[in-house]
Amino acid sequence: MRYDDFRRSDNIDDRRDDDGGGMGGGGFGLPMGGGGGLGIGTVIILGLIGWAVGIDPRILIGGAEILTGGGSQAPSYQTDRKTGPAKAGAPSDEMGSMIAGVLGEIDDRWTEIFQADGRSYRGPRIVLFRNATNGGRCGMAQSAMGPFYCPPDQQIFLDTGFFREVETRFRGCSGNACKFTAAYIIAHEAGHHIQNLLGILPKATAMQQRAGSKAEANAIQVKIELQADCFSGVWVNREAKKRPGFLEAGDIDAALQTASAIGDDTLQRQSTGRVVPDSFTHGSAAQRKQWFMTGYQNGTVAACNTFQ
DSSP states (O other), rough: OOTTTTTOOOOEEEEEEETTTTTTOOOEEEEOTTHHHHHHHHHHHHHHHHHHOOOOOHHHHHHHHHHHHHHSSOEEOOOOSSSOOOOOOOOHHHHHHHHHHHHHHHHHHHHHHHHHOOOOOOOOOEEEOOOEEEOOGGGGGGGGGEEEEEETTTEEEEEEOOOOOHHHOOOOGGGGGGHHHHHHHHHHHHHHHHHHHTTTHHHHHHHHHHOSSHHHHHHHHHHHHHHHHHHHHHHHHHHHHOOTTTTOTTTTOOOOHHHHHHHHHHHHHHHSOOOHHHHHHHOOOOHHHHHHHHHHHOOSSSSGOOOO
16 A cells, blocks of 8 residues: 555544553453353454454443353453543654554545535544553543444544554454555544444444344444445545555455454354354454445445445
8 A cells, every 4th residue: 555645634642652541550350250251362352353343342342242151241441540641643653654644535535425415524533542541432442442433522542553463363464465454444443433424323323222132233233344344445446546556466455354354253263163143243254345345346335335
């Protein structure tokens, strides 16, 4: 992915120089023990799923209790340290600059899409952190939870260390193509912001609240996540048309490889040795690849109706 000429967004809070936001002090509690809850390894894996595609990782952790027979308790997080003031604006380091560039281009392309439909667009804010930070109205943001979009605050929380996890632990990408994988993931999180602006998230949440079972609620969550994958593909389509040299050989393959590596079936098979479709919250590897490509090939919001 070539991003030298991307417009750098200033809509970033960089908290990576904080003292850890409480990770070294209070730590976090996990729902383990007699209730049959999730172990730390499973929580980390769920965090990686949420990192790549989640709105609030606590939804994933609750959904995964189907696999273990545990209750619906989500982990509680505490902190006894205070975070320092964030550095606002586009970061100057290589990783931060790339993220600022991707966000700037995402905002520009979606602004064009919204304007063509007679709508106004305001992009999300990205909060960069290490270990843990205050997640605003979505609670504590922890590395083990993974990046997520917080609808009430319209913010994306992102610990960039998880990009390395996808590359080294889950083989979701390799080499230079991992830069495009990072862009795909950020665009997916921005896709949740699009859903929020279009009123899709509130309606889907209401549907989940009316659902008669956890499996039914999970099925709705899958539709939400697959649509965000599709919106990610829409951005890639529009960006490639705006900047013909943006994509490099292997970039699309890298996105598909990542989508496959973080599919619910792939991760469940790796963590438990079996697949439980009723517990899916983000879609199978095949579904994720299909909907990303649908957005990429069509480049329209209308093509991404996963609820149909």
